[in-house]
Amino acid sequence: MPTQSVEAAPDTREAALPGFAVAAIREEGKWRCVALDPVTLVDLDAAITALRSQRSTGAILGLLDVDDEFFVLLRPSPGGVRLMISDAGAALDYDVAADVLDLLRVELPPDEDVLDEPWPEGDLGILSDLGLPSDELEVLVGDLELWPDEQLDTIAGRCGFAGQLDEVVNS
Template sequence: MSTGLWFVPQSESAYRGSMPTHAVVAPTEVKGSSLPGFAIAAIREEGRWRCVRLAPDALVDLSAAITELRALRSTGAVVGLLDVDDEFFVLLRPTPGGVALMVSDAAAALDYDVAADVLDLLRVELPPDEDALDDDPWPEGDLGILADLGLPAEELNVLAGEVELYPDEQLAAIGRRCGFADELAEAVDD
């Protein structure tokens, strides 16, 4: 389990030398399709939060989610929250040098391209032992992604491991802890 800060370069040309030379792009048959769940951007400006829905492609195409978050161009915090198929969640946060990422269940990469893309960009490989994949879900990525917003890495790690909670409930708890629970609930209900 990693807790360090992860940066993913903004452009494909920045990948050369430090990252794989391919960009994360959804296959043609995936584009336009969607999964159950939701993709929301939480934006903090001038001390106030607002939440907006991202396009459904964000649930199947990590590149689309990152691009859409970057397009929001806020002077404050911007956090992407993806509830993918009610199976796991992904947190994304644009940074000046790339994007910080966290997936609540690394083993979801076996079944979901967006989770596989997160692990690919983090340069994390699943264990080869299939028994390890049958264990409880484990998060990967930057567990301190929301520490400056009121959710320390240790608490996010515990929350991600709450197997009795669905991802939407986990994301609602994140919203409560960071101060955008009402705005998140409103955006999800729209």
């Protein structure tokens, strides 16, 4: 799945930020995907608000592929939002990643050498009820051969909405 560039709102970032932001919504056993505003790639609050505005009686999952460097999974819940970031080290360079760690109350380690490998953080069980157990998600995130968009495509395939995601990302 190729990455497409999106332009962030001028008040959040001066330059375009490649990637995609999609909401996957499951209702009555069927998935549909909708593109989210590109500002959600740079503003976690905007991403959470956009997901909460999607009305559904079933699961709602946000998928953010940020600059093809890392991805974020979000699931609104009555008590807040469940989050998972594929590489917490991205918080050194990306505000949205730093915001994820803030919400998770996680700090980066003082030794930057630790950050040479992907460091997933957050709720690795975020997709367990949708067909992807936490241990498999952890293995997928650690696969250095896959780009974040490919990891998200694999996640979508395991959960049953790969075709819908591909349609939205490539339209």
